[in-house]
Amino acid sequence: MSDNLATLFSSEQLAERVTVLGAEISEAYANQKLVLVCVLKGSFVFTADLARVIDERVNLRIEFLGVQSYGEGTESTGVVQITQDLTKSIEDEHVLIVEDIVDTGLTISHLLELFKTRKPASVKVCSLLHKPARTRIDVPIDYLGFTIEDHFVVGYGLDWAQRYRNLPFIGVVDNE
Numbered sequence: 001m002s003d004n005l006a007t008l009f010s011s012e013q014l015a016e017r018v019t020v021l022g023a024e025i026s027e028a029y030a031n032q033k034l035v036l037v038c039v040l041k042g043s044f045v046f047t048a049d050l051a052r053v054i055d056e057r058v059n060l061r062i063e064f065l066g067v068q069s070y071g072e073g074t075e076s077t078g079v080v081q082i083t084q085d086l087t088k089s090i091e092d093e094h095v096l097i098v099e100d101i102v103d104t105g106l107t108i109s110h111l112l113e114l115f116k117t118r119k120p121a122s123v124k125v126c127s128l129l130h131k132p133a134r135t136r137i138d139v140p141i142d143y144l145g146f147t148i149e150d151h152f153v154v155g156y157g158l159d160w161a162q163r164y165r166n167l168p169f170i171g172v173v174d175n176e
Contacts, residue, residue, distance in 0.1 A: 005154070005164075005171035009146060014128075014156055014170065017145045018046070021126065022053030024143060025096065030057040035095045035120075039111070040066045040084060041165070042100035045157035046128045046145075050098060063087060065097075069107050080110040095120045096143075100158050101129040105137035112139065129153065129170075 009017075025034075034054075038047035047062065054060055066084030095115060102108055108125055115123045126143035133150035154160050155167030164171070 004174045005167075006174060007169050008148065008151070008153060008172050009156075009170040011156075011168040014145075015049070018049045019053050021143050021145060022050055022055075025050070025126070026053075026055040026058055029054075029094060029096075033059040033061070033093055035090055035093050036060065036062045037086065037090075037095055037097045038062060038064050039097060039099045039107070040064055042158050043098050043128065045165070046100055047098045050126070061088075063090070065111070067107055067111070080107050082114075090115065090118050090120045092119065092121050095123045097123065097125050099125065099127040100156075101131060101153070102127045102139060102141055103131040103134035105135050105139040108139040108141075109137045128156070 036047060036051060036054075038044055051060065051062060063086045064084060065086055066082065068081045068083050069079060097108065097111055097115070099108060102125070108127075112123060112125070124142040125140060127141050128145040130141055130144055130147045131150060132147065151172040152160065153170050153172055154164035155170045157165050158170065159165045160173060
């Protein structure tokens with residue numbers, strides 16, 4: 001398979017936007033406890049960078065949640081499968097779900113409903129990317145990196161059949 005990748009966001013653009021998001025989150029949660037919930041696998045790079053720019057005023061804890069809805073293809077199956085659950089309770093805690101991309105809204109909608117049953121103090125969403133052309137369910141995105149057109153993107157943690165997660169930029173796959 002020969003794939004051509006066009007850079008959509010450079011590593012410098014990503015770092016700049018993540019820094020801005022970190023400052024906004026630091027201000028919003030100053031002097032509070034916050035649980036960053038990293039939605040695996042795609043958001044692990046974004047979450048790591050984001051955690052490092054959230055300042056020390058925030059009492060930060062990180063949890064990991066494994067979710068699968070794509071399988072090996074480029075289209076969401078619409079079925080959200082939890083592959084790894086949180087290790088600690090989020091009851092009475094502020095929670096920020098960190099997602100790589102919101103496209104259909106199905107995964108975030110499912111997670112918001114799931115987390116409500118766990119009685120957190122609040123739940124908000126931070127997504128690196130939003131692809132509104134694919135929206136099937138409108139979901140709130142409280143902190144957003146970039147809005148993109150309807151392209152399949154890889155890099156900076158995002159994959160295509162487990163490939164390309166290691167790229168330091170976000171690229172658009174053109175396999176024609």
